[in-house]
Amino acid sequence: MTDVARPRGLTWGKxxxxxxxxxVAVSVSSAALVALIVGPPLFHEHLLELDRPQGTAEMAHIEQAFFDAGVRSLGAGLAVALALATVxxxxxxxxxxxxxxxxxxxxxxxxxxxxxxxxPIGTAGPEFDAVGEAFNSMAGRLDATEENRRRLLSDVAHELRTPLSTLTAELEAIGDGLIPWDHESHDLLVQQAARLQRIANDLNDVSHAEEGRFQLDRRPVPVAELVHQAVATFRPRYAAKGVELTADSERCVVVADPQRVGQIMENLLENALRHTPAGGMVKVDAQSARGEVTISVTDTGDGLTGDQLDRVFDRFYRTDTSRARDVGGSGIGLTISRSLAQAHGGSLTATSPGPGRGSTFILVLPSPA
Structure with missing residues (x-):
C-alpha cells in the first residue's frame, strides 16, 4: 500500500x-514601547507642577533616575512576563x-x-470531544459492518457447503459408474441446484434488508385486508397439517407498502406453521392504539427459550438445527421481516413463555395521524 504523502514544513503544534x-512578543514589545514613550513626559509634567526650576542638575538627575528605574523595572517585569507567557x-x-x-x-x-x-473523550475542550465522538461513532459503524461481513462470509460458507458436497459426491459417483444416471439421480441434482438458487436469492434479500435498500410504496391500507389475504393464502396448508388458523382484526388503517407487509405476514405464518404440531392453533390478532397498529401472530407450538429469543431474528438462525434446510427454512425470513418492519418505522419483536408453550410475534406499524 502506498504511503500517504505528508506535507512539508512546520507541524501544526510548532x-x-x-x-x-x-x-506574546508583540504584546510585550508594544507595552514596553508605550511605557517608554508615555512615561517620561508624564513624569516631567508632574515635576513641573511642583514649581521646581527647570534645567537644573537636580531636575535632570530626578528625571534620569525615573527613566533608569522605569526601564530596569519594566524590562525585568516584561522579561518575567515573556518567560511565563512562553511557558x-x-x-x-x-x-x-x-x-x-x-x-x-x-x-x-x-x-x-x-x-x-x-x-478518549473528555480530555480536551468540547470541540475536540465532538470530533472524538464523531470519530468513535464512525469507528463503531465500521466495526459493526466488518463484523457483519465476517459473519456473512461464515454463514455463506456454511450454507453452501452441504449442497455443493452433495452435488460433488453425486457427480463423482455417476462419473465413476458407481450409480446410474436415472430419474432419481436427476431429481437429486435438480433439487440441490434449486437449493443453491434459493440460497443465492436469500443472500440477495438479506443484503437488501441489512442495508435498508427496500423500495416501499406506502399508502393507507386497511389492516383487515392485509390479515385476510395472508390468512386466506395459508389456510389450505394449515388445514392439511391439522392446525387451526383464526384471525381477528379491528377496523383500522396502516400507512405501509401492502406487498411488503404481506411478505412479513407470510413469513410469520410460515414460521408459526412450521413450529406448530397437528392439533395446535395459530391466532392472528390486529388492534389499534395510540397512533399505531399491532398485529400479533400467536401459536401453541414449540416455544422459545431465552437464548432463542435473543437470536431468533439473526440471519440463518434456526431454532431446531436438526431440521433439514428444505424443511426448516432458510433462517432469514424473520431477519428480513424485522428489517421491513423497521423500514416502515415500526418494529417486530418476539415473546414466549418457554419451550413447548408457544410463542407470539408482534408487528407494530404506524397508522395515519
Whole structure:
C-alpha cells in the first residue's frame, strides 16, 4: 500500500506555538514601547507642577533616575512576563496537540484494519470531544459492518457447503459408474441446484434488508385486508397439517407498502406453521392504539427459550438445527421481516413463555395521524 504523502514544513503544534509566541512578543514589545514613550513626559509634567526650576542638575538627575528605574523595572517585569507567557503557550500548545495526536494514531489504526480503535473523550475542550465522538461513532459503524461481513462470509460458507458436497459426491459417483444416471439421480441434482438458487436469492434479500435498500410504496391500507389475504393464502396448508388458523382484526388503517407487509405476514405464518404440531392453533390478532397498529401472530407450538429469543431474528438462525434446510427454512425470513418492519418505522419483536408453550410475534406499524 502506498504511503500517504505528508506535507512539508512546520507541524501544526510548532506553528501554533510560534504564533502564540509571536503574539506574546508583540504584546510585550508594544507595552514596553508605550511605557517608554508615555512615561517620561508624564513624569516631567508632574515635576513641573511642583514649581521646581527647570534645567537644573537636580531636575535632570530626578528625571534620569525615573527613566533608569522605569526601564530596569519594566524590562525585568516584561522579561518575567515573556518567560511565563512562553511557558504557558508551550503548555497550552502541547495540551491541544495531544488529542490531535490521539486522533491521528486512532485513524491510522483504523486504516490498518484495527476497528477497535477509539479516542478518549473528555480530555480536551468540547470541540475536540465532538470530533472524538464523531470519530468513535464512525469507528463503531465500521466495526459493526466488518463484523457483519465476517459473519456473512461464515454463514455463506456454511450454507453452501452441504449442497455443493452433495452435488460433488453425486457427480463423482455417476462419473465413476458407481450409480446410474436415472430419474432419481436427476431429481437429486435438480433439487440441490434449486437449493443453491434459493440460497443465492436469500443472500440477495438479506443484503437488501441489512442495508435498508427496500423500495416501499406506502399508502393507507386497511389492516383487515392485509390479515385476510395472508390468512386466506395459508389456510389450505394449515388445514392439511391439522392446525387451526383464526384471525381477528379491528377496523383500522396502516400507512405501509401492502406487498411488503404481506411478505412479513407470510413469513410469520410460515414460521408459526412450521413450529406448530397437528392439533395446535395459530391466532392472528390486529388492534389499534395510540397512533399505531399491532398485529400479533400467536401459536401453541414449540416455544422459545431465552437464548432463542435473543437470536431468533439473526440471519440463518434456526431454532431446531436438526431440521433439514428444505424443511426448516432458510433462517432469514424473520431477519428480513424485522428489517421491513423497521423500514416502515415500526418494529417486530418476539415473546414466549418457554419451550413447548408457544410463542407470539408482534408487528407494530404506524397508522395515519
Amino acid at each position: 506553528r501554533t506555538f510560534l504564533a502564540f509566541a509571536l503574539v 504557558l503557550v508551550w503548555w497550552e500548545t502541547r495540551r491541544l496537540r495531544r488529542p490531535l495526536d490521539e486522533l491521528t494514531s486512532a485513524a491510522r489504526r483504523l486504516g490498518s484494519g484495527d476497528y477497535q480503535a477509539r479516542v
